[in-house]
Amino acid sequence: MDAQVETATRELSYAQAIQEAMAIAMERDERVFLMGEDIGVYGGAFQVTGDLVERFGPERVMDTPISELGGAGIAVGAAVTGMRPVFEFQFSDFATLAMEQIVNQAAKMRYMLGGAVSVPVVMRFPAGSGTGAAAQHSQSLEAWLGHVPGLKVIQPATPHDAKGLLLAAIEDPDPVMIFEHKLLYKMKGAVPEGYYTVPIGKADVRREGRDLTIVATSIMVHKALEAAETLSGEGIDIEVIDLRTIRPMDRQTVIESVRKTSRLMCVYEGVKTLGIGAEVSAMIAESEAFDYLDAPIVRLGGAETPIPYNPELEKATVPQVDGIVRAARDLVTGAR
Amino acid sequence: MSATARKSASKTEGANQPFIYRQFDQDKLRDALRKMYLIRQFEEGAEESYMRGLIHGTMHLSIGQEASAVGICLGLSDEDQITSTHRGHGHCIAKGADVSRMFAEFFGKTTGYCRGRGGSMHIADVSTGNLGANGIVGGGLPIAVGAALTAKKMKTGNVVVCFFGDGANNEGAFHEALNMAAIWKLPVVFVCENNGYGMSTSVARATAVPNIADRAAAYAMPGVIVNGNVVSDVAEAMHEASERARRGDGPTLIECKTYRYRGHSKSDRNRYRSKEEIEEWMTERDPIEAFEAELVEFGVIDAAGIEAIRADVAREIAAGIEFAKESPMPDVANLEKYVYTEQA
Numbered sequence: 001m002d003a004q005v006e007t008a009t010r011e012l013s014y015a016q017a018i019q020e021a022m023a024i025a026m027e028r029d030e031r032v033f034l035m036g037e038d039i040g041v042y043g044g045a046f047q048v049t050g051d052l053v054e055r056f057g058p059e060r061v062m063d064t065p066i067s068e069l070g071g072a073g074i075a076v077g078a079a080v081t082g083m084r085p086v087f088e089f090q091f092s093d094f095a096t097l098a099m100e101q102i103v104n105q106a107a108k109m110r111y112m113l114g115g116a117v118s119v120p121v122v123m124r125f126p127a128g129s130g131t132g133a134a135a136q137h138s139q140s141l142e143a144w145l146g147h148v149p150g151l152k153v154i155q156p157a158t159p160h161d162a163k164g165l166l167l168a169a170i171e172d173p174d175p176v177m178i179f180e181h182k183l184l185y186k187m188k189g190a191v192p193e194g195y196y197t198v199p200i201g202k203a204d205v206r207r208e209g210r211d212l213t214i215v216a217t218s219i220m221v222h223k224a225l226e227a228a229e230t231l232s233g234e235g236i237d238i239e240v241i242d243l244r245t246i247r248p249m250d251r252q253t254v255i256e257s258v259r260k261t262s263r264l265m266c267v268y269e270g271v272k273t274l275g276i277g278a279e280v281s282a283m284i285a286e287s288e289a290f291d292y293l294d295a296p297i298v299r300l301g302g303a304e305t306p307i308p309y310n311p312e313l314e315k316a317t318v319p320q321v322d323g324i325v326r327a328a329r330d331l332v333t334g335a336r
Numbered sequence: 337m338s339a340t341a342r343k344s345a346s347k348t349e350g351a352n353q354p355f356i357y358r359q360f361d362q363d364k365l366r367d368a369l370r371k372m373y374l375i376r377q378f379e380e381g382a383e384e385s386y387m388r389g390l391i392h393g394t395m396h397l398s399i400g401q402e403a404s405a406v407g408i409c410l411g412l413s414d415e416d417q418i419t420s421t422h423r424g425h426g427h428c429i430a431k432g433a434d435v436s437r438m439f440a441e442f443f444g445k446t447t448g449y450c451r452g453r454g455g456s457m458h459i460a461d462v463s464t465g466n467l468g469a470n471g472i473v474g475g476g477l478p479i480a481v482g483a484a485l486t487a488k489k490m491k492t493g494n495v496v497v498c499f500f501g502d503g504a505n506n507e508g509a510f511h512e513a514l515n516m517a518a519i520w521k522l523p524v525v526f527v528c529e530n531n532g533y534g535m536s537t538s539v540a541r542a543t544a545v546p547n548i549a550d551r552a553a554a555y556a557m558p559g560v561i562v563n564g565n566v567v568s569d570v571a572e573a574m575h576e577a578s579e580r581a582r583r584g585d586g587p588t589l590i591e592c593k594t595y596r597y598r599g600h601s602k603s604d605r606n607r608y609r610s611k612e613e614i615e616e617w618m619t620e621r622d623p624i625e626a627f628e629a630e631l632v633e634f635g636v637i638d639a640a641g642i643e644a645i646r647a648d649v650a651r652e653i654a655a656g657i658e659f660a661k662e663s664p665m666p667d668v669a670n671l672e673k674y675v676y677t678e679q680a
Contacts, residue, residue, distance in 0.1 A: 073475075073481070076482055077481060078486045080479065104472050110676070114450035114452070115451065
């Protein structure tokens with residue numbers, strides 16, 4: 001599936017994998033540079049850029065003032081005129097400050113100008129809850145951007161995919177928004193050395209199964225896999241699909257899986273209503289897989305609330321392994 | 337009108353002619369007049385086509401502001417870039433666009449600059465360095481700074497001009513863009529076309545400082561106020577700003593004081609300004625009349641030459657409208673084309 005033959009692999013954290021991708025991209029292409037708040041000597045709020053400024057210098061690892069709208073727009077302008085900027089938001093919540101440039105400019109410029117330009121900008125968004133940072137530093141806003149034609153929106157779940165998808169994003173001629181779950185930054189996994197890409201727009205079947213398809217994104221992929229492992233002990237065989245890209249969505253992989261398992265559950269951290277699960281569910285309801293469904297579709301998403309500070313409340317806001325196990329068991333055994 | 341010319345001349349130390357007569361040859365100056373006519377007649381043609389139902393949507397006319405667009409772009413090459421505004425037809429023409437393809441865009445045709453996807457508010461000829469008009473007030477400001485960042489990184493020696501209106505100076509994007517352009521000393525020139533009103537709200541009611549250029553001080557860059565209806569004054573300020581930018585000394589904010597004769601857009605009932613005020617600008621301070629008189633005074637052109645330009649522009653406008661009418665409509669089957677870049 002990957003564009004290049006993979007060579008030796010070793011364990012890297014998700015954050016290290018992203019950093020390695022940026023370093024490789026900057027080595028391969030002098031047009032690539034990084035912009036963001038405190039990404040230089042500080043190393044980024046989550047230490048994703050780390051020491052890259054020492055290797056590539058402050059011209060290519062550019063600290064910006066705290067100006068998300070202006071910074072995002074400058075990245076757009078640089079992209080349109082021939083550079084390959086990678087713009088880091090300190091928290092995905094701050095996308096709200098830059099929505100004008102993301103939604104009205106980056107996403108639409110090529111279309112509005114009748115194809116006369118491309119906008120090869122990458123924007124990175126540390127997202128998600130679980131860090132006790134409360135309502136303004138914990139959101140999962142990927143569905144907001146997934147609603148905008150002209151953008152591509154990806155959510156890598158593993159170090160391997162984080163590196164490969166980011167390298168693909170940097171090479172992509174169109175604006176690519178990457179949502180990186182903060183709790184994944186320290187997660188380790190096998191990452192090939194050197195250059196490789198993971199294709200944007202392609203889901204990955206992480207676990208094959210016969211009884212139920214779980215379509216999950218980002219950190220929920222791991223929770224779904226854990227739930228599937230638990231339920232395998234009860235003889236329930238779950239297929240877990242890591243969506244990886246939410247726009248453009250890999251419909252075919254999901255449809256084929258549901259045709260096989262006849263049951264669908266969507267697990268995602270963003271607010272449940274009008275979210276990714278709504279899209280995946282509707283997509284299946286509109287497809288040939290609908291006739292194969294043996295049970296209603298189930299969505300497990302974020303609660304209809306801002307993310308609270310208290311750790312127990314925070315945990316209760318987003319799907320957890322226990323909840324996925326219960327919902328999946330009920331769905332497969334017909335208890336619901 | 338010759339008084340204007342003499343006034344400009346007397347401002348120039350050690351020279352007896354205004355800036356543009358020392359800087360550019362006569363062909364270039366006659367072409368500047370031609371471009372001003374082209375802008376005005378283009379917009380009159382667009383307005384008439386709109387009235388006749390040939391163009392839908394809306395448009396924002398810059399009639400009365402031609403000296404600013406032409407004066408700023410006079411010394412630019414195709415490699416120098418601009419970002420433009422919703423009132424951007426003049427910038428597009430001043431930068432070198434073909435009015436036929438502009439009309440075709442307004443008519444929604446495939447031969448238009450944006451293949452019928454953009455219309456008036458997104459008009460752009462990228463090949464002459466126009467990165468696009470913009471429907472969002474202040475939207476082009478960060479983009480221009482980004483283009484200037486590219487110019488600096490790639491060492492192109494090009495300058496980027498960021499046109500915006502007085503309304504945009506109260507958007508956050510203005511302040512963020514000027515600040516970053518200044519701290520990174522980027523080759524960008526911010527050109528505020530202050531026509532007195534953001535839609536219906538006067539600058540006095542909307543902006544805490546008397547001049548937009550006063551805000552340059554907050555970003556440690558020169559702030560220059562010019563009579564936006566005098567081509568030479570505009571061009572001279574722009575020349576200094578672009579030299580500064582190309583030297584690597586950073587941005588300048590130029591405020592062109594000007595006036596739009598027409599309403600904000602096609603929905604405007606003009607209830608926020610008096611007939612007398614509009615009349616006064618049209619009869620006393622028209623930029624084309626002033627420039628014509630000056631060109632005659634300095635012996636660049638005579639009455640017959642002016643008449644020939646007008647007639648030639650009128651023919652070009654008529655031919656452009658004809659081209660637009662006859663051009664094909666886009667195929668609905670291609671609705672989603674250009675959302676993403678086609679990849680092999």
